[in-house]
Amino acid sequence: MPNRLRFAPSPTGALHIGGIRTALYNFLLARQKGGQFILRIEDTDQNRFVPGAEAYIIRSLEWLGLQMDEGPVSGGLYGPYKQSERLLMYKDYATKLIDEGKAYYAWDTAEDLEAKRQSVQDHSFKYDASVRTHMKNSLSLSGEEVKTNLEADLPYTIRLKVEPGQSIIIQDKVRGEVVFDSTELDDKVLFKSDGFPTYHLANVVDDHLMDISDVIRGEEWLPSTAHHVLLYRAFGWEDTMPTFSHLPLILKPNGNGKLSKRDGQKFGFPVFPLAWPSDNPAESIEGFDSYGFEPEAVVNFLALLGWNPGTEQEIFSLEELIANFDPEKIHKAGARFDFDKALWFNQQYVHKLEFSDAEERLRTQGQALGFDLNAGDLVGAFRLLQPRVSLLKEIMPLAYYFFTDSIEFDNEEINKKWKPEVAPVLEKVADALQNVEPFNFDVAGAAAKEMINSSGVKMGLVMPMLRAALTGTMQGPDVFAIAEVLGREKTIQRFRDFAKR
RNA sequence: GGCCCCUUCGUCUAUCGGUUAGGACAGCAGAUUUUCAUUCUGCAGAGAGGGGUUCGAUUCCCCUAGGGGCUACCA
Numbered sequence: 001m002p003n004r005l006r007f008a009p010s011p012t013g014a015l016h017i018g019g020i021r022t023a024l025y026n027f028l029l030a031r032q033k034g035g036q037f038i039l040r041i042e043d044t045d046q047n048r049f050v051p052g053a054e055a056y057i058i059r060s061l062e063w064l065g066l067q068m069d070e071g072p073v074s075g076g077l078y079g080p081y082k083q084s085e086r087l088l089m090y091k092d093y094a095t096k097l098i099d100e101g102k103a104y105y106a107w108d109t110a111e112d113l114e115a116k117r118q119s120v121q122d123h124s125f126k127y128d129a130s131v132r133t134h135m136k137n138s139l140s141l142s143g144e145e146v147k148t149n150l151e152a153d154l155p156y157t158i159r160l161k162v163e164p165g166q167s168i169i170i171q172d173k174v175r176g177e178v179v180f181d182s183t184e185l186d187d188k189v190l191f192k193s194d195g196f197p198t199y200h201l202a203n204v205v206d207d208h209l210m211d212i213s214d215v216i217r218g219e220e221w222l223p224s225t226a227h228h229v230l231l232y233r234a235f236g237w238e239d240t241m242p243t244f245s246h247l248p249l250i251l252k253p254n255g256n257g258k259l260s261k262r263d264g265q266k267f268g269f270p271v272f273p274l275a276w277p278s279d280n281p282a283e284s285i286e287g288f289d290s291y292g293f294e295p296e297a298v299v300n301f302l303a304l305l306g307w308n309p310g311t312e313q314e315i316f317s318l319e320e321l322i323a324n325f326d327p328e329k330i331h332k333a334g335a336r337f338d339f340d341k342a343l344w345f346n347q348q349y350v351h352k353l354e355f356s357d358a359e360e361r362l363r364t365q366g367q368a369l370g371f372d373l374n375a376g377d378l379v380g381a382f383r384l385l386q387p388r389v390s391l392l393k394e395i396m397p398l399a400y401y402f403f404t405d406s407i408e409f410d411n412e413e414i415n416k417k418w419k420p421e422v423a424p425v426l427e428k429v430a431d432a433l434q435n436v437e438p439f440n441f442d443v444a445g446a447a448a449k450e451m452i453n454s455s456g457v458k459m460g461l462v463m464p465m466l467r468a469a470l471t472g473t474m475q476g477p478d479v480f481a482i483a484e485v486l487g488r489e490k491t492i493q494r495f496r497d498f499a500k501r
Numbered sequence: 502g503g504c505c506c507c508u509u510c511g512u513c514u515a516u517c518g519g520u521u522a523g524g525a526c527a528g529c530a531g532a533u534u535u536u537c538a539u540u541c542u543g544c545a546g547a548g549a550g551g552g553g554u555u556c557g558a559u560u561c562c563c564c565u566a567g568g569g570g571c572u573a574c575c576a
Contacts, residue, residue: 010576045575110574122502123572157574175506184504192574199576223505223571248507249569255512257569304525308514312524331514333507334569341513341526351539388538417536460535467536475537 003035010042011053014276018250021302027066028325039071041082060273078210090197094158102234106137126186158191168226173245174330180226204231216245249334269339292391297346347390365396376402380485384477407472426499430492439488445480469498
C-alpha cells in the first residue's frame, strides 16, 4: 500500500504559514515513503469562498517547491480534486447512512437552533441523544410527518446519529492515545441544507475514496476526529482508516493564541507565502516572496518550527528534510512564530547563493532603482555585498556606487571625521595607484597603505576617507575590495575628486 | 461552562530514568575587520507548583496552576 497524503485547504483566502507547514509535512512524508502528495480543494462553504484563493494556494505550493502528484491542475486517477465537483456522491453516502439508521434528517432551522442555544444558560446546548427526540427530525417525527416534509422539499440537514456511552480511542502519531466519550459528542451535521456536505462528511468520504493513508492536519481538528472515526465505522471503513497526526499550532509572537491572517499587518512581517495584491492598498498583504525570502529558507524555517530530527543540524535542503522527517518527532506544544529566526535562515541561504541564482533578480532590482548596470561590475558588487545582507533585495540599494559616478556623500558623518591634512594624502594615494600592477585588492591595497604610512598622517584618518571617496558613506566593504571592483580609473578619479571637495 | 491538547533558557528545541540538562535565534562581551556587516570565541540564560512510583526523576502516574484548541447548516 503506497502512502497517499493530502493537503486539503479551503479556498477562503490566502493560505498562511500554518497551512504551509501542514502542506510541507504532508509532502515530506509522501516523498519519503515514495507515495503521492495530493492537493484537494475543500470548497464546501459557499459563503466563505474567495475568488483567486485556489490559484493562490497552487502558486504557493509551487513557489515552495512542493510538487503535487495529484490535484485540480495535474489531475489524477482519484479526481475530481475539488469537493464542489463531487457533490453528488456526498449526498449518496449521507443517504446510505440514513437508510442504515446511522444518520437522520433534521428540519430544525438555524433560527430554531439559535433559540435553543439562547434558552440554555451556559454554552451547554448540544444536539445529541439527550435532546434529539425533542427536535424536528426523522427520529422524533412520525413516519407520516417525515414523508410529508420530504415530499414538500422542506430544507433539511442530515445529522450523524451518535450513540452515547462508547469510548472512542484515537492513536495519534504525535500525541499517542487520545480518548473521547461519545456521550460528550453532538450529532454533527453531515450534510447542509444548501446541498453541500460539511467538512466532516466530505473529508471522510474523500479520504476513503482517494485511498489516503495518513492524515496530517492542524490540532484544531483533534476534537472532531472522534466524529470522523465514528463516520469511518458507520461506513464500514475502519480497517482502512488513515493514521492521524495532529500538528501543534503556530502561535502569535506574543504567545496569545494561534497566528492569524491579520497578524502580518499587526506585527509587521509576512505570515503568507506569497503577496496577495489588491486594488485597495489597505487590503494588500505582503508575502514571504515580496519580503524577499528565498523559498528554500521558508521551507527550512517552517520544517523546524515544531519538528526536530534530534540532531543539531539546522540547515536542511528539501531532500534532507525528506530523508529525515519523522512524524513521531513532531513536538506536541504550539510554537511561537519567531521572525528573527526566519530572517536568520534566509541569511544562511542568501550567503550560499551563486551569482547565477541571483543575477536575474539583481538586474531587475537594479533597473527598478534606475541603475545603469552596464556601468559597473555586477558580479563584483554581488560578491562584496552578499555576506552583508539577510535578504537578497538588500544588495542593490547598497551597491549604487558601483553603477554611478555621481556619489551622494553622507556629509554629516564624513565631516565628523574629516581632517584637512587628509586631502593631500588622497592625492598621493591616487598617484601611487596610477601604475600598480595588477590593480587588485592585494597589490593596490599594499601600495596605498605604504603611501599612507610614509605620509605621516594616521591610517585611521585616511582609510575612512578613502571609503567615503569611493562610496559616499562611512561604512561598507573593505576599501581596496571596492577599489578592485570599481577598477583603477574610477578609483583614482574618486580619490582626486574627493580631495578637492 | 463542557470536552480535548499542551507545559525544558526570552524564543525554537534536544533529552525516549542516571547528562556539568546540549544546540540554534535573540541578548551581552571579546577577537578579526583601521569602518559597518559577516565570521570566530566566550558569557548569561530553562525543567510551572505539589504529591507520588523508583536506589534515582526533566523523563512515568496523579492533582493544581497556566497556556492553547474545539464547542456553527466554517473549515
